[in-house]
Amino acid sequence: xxxxxxxxxxxxxxxxxxxxxxxxxxxxxxxxxxxxxxxxxxxxxxxxxxxxxxxxxxxxxxxxxxxxxxxxxxxxxxxxxxxxxxxxxxxxxxxxxxxxxxxxxxxxxxxxxxxxxxxxxxxxxxxxxxxxxxxxxxxxxxxxxxxxxxxxxxxxxxxxxxxxxxxxxxxxxxxxxxxxxxxxxxxxxxxxxxxxxxxxxxxxxxxxxxxxxxxxxxxxxxxxxxxxxxxxxxxxxxxxxxxxxxxxxxxxxxxxxxxxxxxxxxxxxxxxxxxxxxxxxxxxxxxxxxxxxxxxxxxxxxxxxxxxxxxxxxxxxxxxxxxxxxxxxxxxxxxxxxxxxxxxxxxxxxxxxxxxxxxxxxxxxxxxxxxxxxxxxxxxxxxxxxxxxxxxxxxxxxxxxxxxxxxxxxxxxxxxxxxxxx
Amino acid sequence: xxxxxxxxxxxxxxxxxxxxxxxxxxxxxxxxxxxxxxxxxxxxxxxxxxxxxxxxxxxxxxxxxxxxxxxxxxxxxxxxxxxxxxxxxxxxxxxxxxxxxxxxxxxxxxxxxxxxxxxxxxxxxxxxxxxxxxxxxxxxxxxxxxxxxxxxxxxxxxxxxxxxxxxxxxxxxxxxxxxxxxxxxxxxxxxxxxxxxxxxxxxxxxxxxxxxxxxxxxxxxxxxxxxxxxxxxxxxxxxxxxxxxxxxxxxxxxxxxxxxxxxxxxxxxxxxxxxxxxxxxxxxxxxxxxxxxxxxxxxxxxxxxxxxxxxxxxxxxxxxxxxxxxxxxxxxxxxxxxxxxxxxxxxxxxxxxxxxxxxxxxxxxxxxxxxxxxxxxxxxxxxxxxxxxxxxxxxxxxxxxxxxxxxxxxxxxxxxxxxxxx
Numbered sequence: 001x002x003x004x005x006x007x008x009x010x011x012x013x014x015x016x017x018x019x020x021x022x023x024x025x026x027x028x029x030x031x032x033x034x035x036x037x038x039x040x041x042x043x044x045x046x047x048x049x050x051x052x053x054x055x056x057x058x059x060x061x062x063x064x065x066x067x068x069x070x071x072x073x074x075x076x077x078x079x080x081x082x083x084x085x086x087x088x089x090x091x092x093x094x095x096x097x098x099x100x101x102x103x104x105x106x107x108x109x110x111x112x113x114x115x116x117x118x119x120x121x122x123x124x125x126x127x128x129x130x131x132x133x134x135x136x137x138x139x140x141x142x143x144x145x146x147x148x149x150x151x152x153x154x155x156x157x158x159x160x161x162x163x164x165x166x167x168x169x170x171x172x173x174x175x176x177x178x179x180x181x182x183x184x185x186x187x188x189x190x191x192x193x194x195x196x197x198x199x200x201x202x203x204x205x206x207x208x209x210x211x212x213x214x215x216x217x218x219x220x221x222x223x224x225x226x227x228x229x230x231x232x233x234x235x236x237x238x239x240x241x242x243x244x245x246x247x248x249x250x251x252x253x254x255x256x257x258x259x260x261x262x263x264x265x266x267x268x269x270x271x272x273x274x275x276x277x278x279x280x281x282x283x284x285x286x287x288x289x290x291x292x293x294x295x296x297x298x299x300x301x302x303x304x305x306x307x308x309x310x311x312x313x314x315x316x317x318x319x320x321x322x323x324x325x326x327x328x329x330x331x332x333x334x335x336x337x338x339x340x341x342x343x344x345x346x347x348x349x350x351x352x353x354x355x356x357x358x359x360x361x362x363x364x365x366x367x368x369x370x371x372x373x374x375x376x377x378x379x380x381x382x383x384x385x386x387x388x389x390x391x392x393x394x395x396x397x398x399x400x401x402x403x404x405x406x407x408x409x410x411x412x413x414x415x416x417x418x419x420x421x422x
Numbered sequence: 423x424x425x426x427x428x429x430x431x432x433x434x435x436x437x438x439x440x441x442x443x444x445x446x447x448x449x450x451x452x453x454x455x456x457x458x459x460x461x462x463x464x465x466x467x468x469x470x471x472x473x474x475x476x477x478x479x480x481x482x483x484x485x486x487x488x489x490x491x492x493x494x495x496x497x498x499x500x501x502x503x504x505x506x507x508x509x510x511x512x513x514x515x516x517x518x519x520x521x522x523x524x525x526x527x528x529x530x531x532x533x534x535x536x537x538x539x540x541x542x543x544x545x546x547x548x549x550x551x552x553x554x555x556x557x558x559x560x561x562x563x564x565x566x567x568x569x570x571x572x573x574x575x576x577x578x579x580x581x582x583x584x585x586x587x588x589x590x591x592x593x594x595x596x597x598x599x600x601x602x603x604x605x606x607x608x609x610x611x612x613x614x615x616x617x618x619x620x621x622x623x624x625x626x627x628x629x630x631x632x633x634x635x636x637x638x639x640x641x642x643x644x645x646x647x648x649x650x651x652x653x654x655x656x657x658x659x660x661x662x663x664x665x666x667x668x669x670x671x672x673x674x675x676x677x678x679x680x681x682x683x684x685x686x687x688x689x690x691x692x693x694x695x696x697x698x699x700x701x702x703x704x705x706x707x708x709x710x711x712x713x714x715x716x717x718x719x720x721x722x723x724x725x726x727x728x729x730x731x732x733x734x735x736x737x738x739x740x741x742x743x744x745x746x747x748x749x750x751x752x753x754x755x756x757x758x759x760x761x762x763x764x765x766x767x768x769x770x771x772x773x774x775x776x777x778x779x780x781x782x783x784x785x786x787x788x789x790x791x792x793x794x795x796x797x798x799x800x801x802x803x804x805x806x807x808x809x810x811x812x813x814x815x816x817x818x819x820x821x822x823x824x825x826x827x828x829x830x831x832x833x834x835x836x837x838x839x840x841x842x843x844x
Contacts, residue, residue, distance in 0.1 A: 038565065038838040055479040062836050064609035074611045077565035077838070094569055128839050143460065143499040147516055187486035189496045414484050416460040416499075417550050 006030065006334060009090060009097050011080050011267070012105035013040050013063040016299030016319035020103045021073055023327025027334065031072055032097060034090075036079040038062055041128060044316060047168060049131035050257075051175035052139065052183070052414035056128045080106070082270040085292055101294050101330055104267065104281070105323065108300035108314065111263030111278065118239040122258040125168060132417065134257060138176070139416050141254040142184060145191045152252075158196045159253040161244050163236055164260030165202030166209075167356035170219055172259055173200040174359040177226040182360075183414070198228045199251060201244070202260075203235035208356060208364065210313065215364040218373045222358045236260075262314065264301045276303040285346035287326055293344075296329075298322035306349040317352050355381045428452065428756060431512060431519050433502050433689070434527035435462050435485045438721030438741035442525045443495055445749020449756065453494055454519060456512075458501040460484055463550060466738060469590060471553035472679075473597035474561065474605070474836035478550045502528070504692040507714055523716050523752055526689065526703070527745065530722035530736065533685035533700065540661040544680040547590060554839065556679060560598070561838050563676040564606060567613045574674075580618040581675035583666050585658055586682030587624030588631075589778035592641055594681055595622040596781040599648040604782075605836070620650045621673060623666070624682075625657035630778060630786065632735065637786040640795045644780045658682075684736065686723045698725040707768035709748055715766075718751075720744035728771040739774050777803045 006029040010017045013035035021033055039060040048054040067073040078094035089098045110124025123134055138160065145157040162173045176198050184193035200207075200223065206216040207223075207230065220230050231246075238245040244256055264279035273289055274282050281289055281297035283304060289295040299319040304312040312318045325347045336342050353367025355377060363377035372380060428451040432439045435457035443455055461482040470476040489495040500516035511520045532546025545556055560582065567579040584595045598620050606615035622629075622645065628638040629645075629652065642652050653668075660667040666678055686701035695711055696704050703711055703719035705726060711717040721741040726734040734740045747769045758764050775789025777799060785799035794802060 038561065038836075055477055056839060057477040057837055060837050062609075064606075065836075068608045071611070075609075076569060077562075078569065128837065132839065139460065140499075147498060147500065184486075186490045187484075187497075189493070414460075414487075415479055415482050415550070417478060417554065 006100045007032065007098070008101040008103065008330065009034065009099035010103040010105060011035075011090065012107055012265075012299070012301075013037070013075075014043070014105060014107050014299060014319065015316045016107075016301075016323045017103065017105035018063075018066065019320040019323025020105065020296075020298065020327050021067070021070075021323075023324045024330065025070065025072075027327075027331050029072070029101075029330070029334070030074075031070075032074045032076060032099075033063065033067070034076045034078055034080055034092075034097070035063060036077070037127065038064070038077050039128070040066060043126075046125055046128075046131050047171045047175055049128065050125055050134040050138075050172065051179050052135050053175060053179075055415075056132065060128055080267060083267065083295075085271060085273075085289075085295060088294070099294075102296070103323075103326055104289075104295065104297040104301055105299045105319075106265035106267050106301055108262040109265055110258060111261035112258065113261055115239070118258070121241050122163060122239045122244075122256040124258045125172070134255075135414070136416050138179075138255050139414060142188065142191070142193060142196075143416070146188050147190075154191065155197075156242060156252040157254045158191065158193070159199070159251065160196065160255045160257070161199045161201065161251055161253040162257045162259055163201050163244070164258065165200060165204060165207040165230070165232070166259065167354075169200060169202065169259035170207055170223065170356050170358060172257055173198055173223055173228045173230075174226060174357065174362075177223070177228050178359055179414075181227060194227075197253075199253070200228055200230050201234045201236060201246065202232055205232055207232070210354075211356075211364055211366055212371060215366060215371055215373060219356070219358055219364055222362045222374075226359055262300065268297070268301060278303070286329055286344040287322055287347050288329075288344075296326045298326055304347060304349075307346040308348065310349055310351075312347075312349045313354060315354050317354075318349055321349060322347060353380075353384075355384070357381045428522045429454065429520070430523040430525065430752065431456065431521035432525040432527060433457075433512065434529055434687075434721070434723075435459070435497075436465070436527060436529050436721060436741065437738045438529075438723075438745045439525065439527035440485075440488065441742040441745025442527065442718075442720065442749050443489070443492075443745075445746045446752065447492065447494075449749075449753050451494070451523075451752070451756070452496075453492075454496045454498060454521075455485065455489070456498045456500055456502055456514075456519070457485060458499070459549065460486070460499050461550070462488060465548075468547055468550075468553050469593045469597055471550065472547055472556040472560075473594065473601050474557050475597060475601075477837075478554065482550055502689060505689065505717075507693060507695075507711075507717060510716070521716075524718070525745075525748055526711075526717065526719040526723055527721045527741075528687035528689050528723055530684040531687055532680060533683035534680065535683055537661070540680070543663050544585060544661045544666075544678040546680045547594070556677075557836070558838050560601075560677050561836060564610065564613070564615060564618075565838070568610050569612075576613065577619075578664060578674040579676045580613065580615070581621070581673065582618065582677045582679070583621045583623065583673055583675040584679045584681055585623050585661075585666070586680065587622060587626060587629040587652075587654070588681065591622060591624065591681035592629055592645065592778050592780060594679055595620055595645055595650045595652075596648060596779065596784075599645070599650050600781055601836075603649060616649075619675075621653060621675070622650055623653050623656045623658060623668065625655065627654055629654070632776075633778075633786055633788055634793060637788060637793060637795060641778070641780055641786055644784045644796075648781055684722065690719070690723060700725070708751055708766040709744055709769050710751075710766075718748045720748055726769065726771075729768040730770065732771055732773075734769075734771045735776060737776055739776075740771055743771060744769060775806075777806070779803050 008029045010033045042059040045059045080090040080092045112118045141157045145154045180193045180196035207219045208216045237247045244251045280303040283302045300314045355365035357363040361375045363381040365372040365377040430451045430453045432455045464481040467481045502512040502514045534540045563579045567576045602615045602618040629641045630638045659669045666673045702725040705724045722736045777787035779785040783797045785803040787794040787799040
């Protein structure tokens, strides 16, 4: 029935790529999964690593371990930098691979809206390396504030600006407020971390625009009660080292974190197919790349409208559903190749709800008509996140840490690690 | 009785420095503790971070958290680079501090026996940054071996050399053998990690020379049974990128780890007092620097012979005892300052035993006449290490991870993290 020599190349070991590889278990195809990191990352909790709530291994799991018992899956640590659709070949610095089916799932990158020169001064949050760098820089600023005799320097060191009021920006601002108000508060003798200024900027009229207005309002009120300055209708016209210019004001801040834009991985530009403004591939209803039924784009790389006309959001459950859908289509292709071709089914997104956490016991949650806020939403958030975490160890450790953090406001992970020289 | 304006400066937040600060609790002195890292490190388990058995936060704890409830202690993140004994001042890039008492506890550095040029090719293991760099480099070598078509390149990538057969070298070699034989074994499709070559070199006639000969022999036999090539009476005459020259042979190895020498922190050279060959301060019986009763050198920084004529080993329990001793002397000084001076007591080392672990269920342990090997020694080792770990969270997490690792040979911590650009 199946062709044992069919080679499926999956680029990216995120939620989408893993779901595709899992969905192909036992199908008889040979799978090569390529990722430039050696670990799958539980990206929804990455902001916790940046704000010293969790440590890297709690939310990252080696991809090789995930496929230890899947001899049909070969994992390569490497980067694909171009795709040759005509030759059915992907290439990168480590070599090239030919494929029968290709699944593009390399995810998103931080986008600076045409200002890549801002990146060094306002880091984004996409990898464990990004998160550790932000943590190091935030914690070091407080250490320097404790030593400096200069008042205006101290003020700058204790100011943090988060650009972007989507889920990541809201989560970062909330976690930074808790870090300074509850965790660092007893650590210093010369400064008062409670006086740290946390500013959340967004050019929209409200936070979390993908949620209903009353949830946006709840998020704003909750953040302000936690001590965050929320500035809406406020864009950014320039970013320099330690300075954000909003057009009407210049904010001096040692730490500027960028949570404003997500673009598709630059790999899409090498395909020669139509992309949307964010660089995402405009896929067909079956998630294939137009004109290439053997190539699929899924996850944050793809601009997808599902069978009901619903715009599919860039969240983990959607990415996983896309991965499973593609695996099903490849299986059906192989099964029907000896008989008549059946038309491929269109992707149908099942909205299981989405949520953003705001702080220690507050979140907003929506699933269809259901809306939750506050502690109830937070509990739902915690439960769903733990449920999704890959690997037993991570679940157990995250649970222990969460419980401990919850009771003590402790932050066992707040290490400043100076990277070893290469 | 006490003088509230007495200022004690402690340089170093390792076992020795922490014990000194703890011993001075409630004494009425003002304490400033300076460390260039923001965390206390449980150094005996550092090799586990380098070999992906534990993650950094499991063995490191923020110093500020330790002294959160000690308003008499101020912590500075910084480095003291010189001491002016005459002016009673320590200085560094961040500024200078004057002291009434000074406790030098900045520990040891990796020593290359007059060959600092070998350092880039054979990293030592002293900080979390060192350990993460080694882990990244070791795991990346296997990833590259999986891809390369070149047989001799693959062999080199899968060869690891550990230089030095003391406790750190034995622990590293044993942990690397387990990592390759048990943990990585099912992860790859093109290479067999079991074929990785692990070579342990030492110029002495036996491993662990500070232990009785039968324990050294046990360690050698255990390591060889685990697949480690133990080469005794084998020195190193040159190290280059990926090459170790022993004088009779050149070993090509992508990873060369240096566990051969420990020298004192370079700070001692600025004191202008007599040092031993390793750069350690030759302290008096009370652990003070000769001619300066207000200055103490403790831990790996000091060459100490105790009241019984016993050479005090460079291990954590000894460092902690020295810290407590110094705290006691400072208290007695302050108490007796208004009455007649009592002579200071001499440091008396209490040997509670020392041990080195060889692998998953083997170790060697000695305490006076008591000698243990194998599983019994390993159990003792585990118990003692968990007992000593600072902070509840670390204890709980390390225990969970140990239990989980023990049952599954899992290595949840084997992440390759590319450090964020600065």
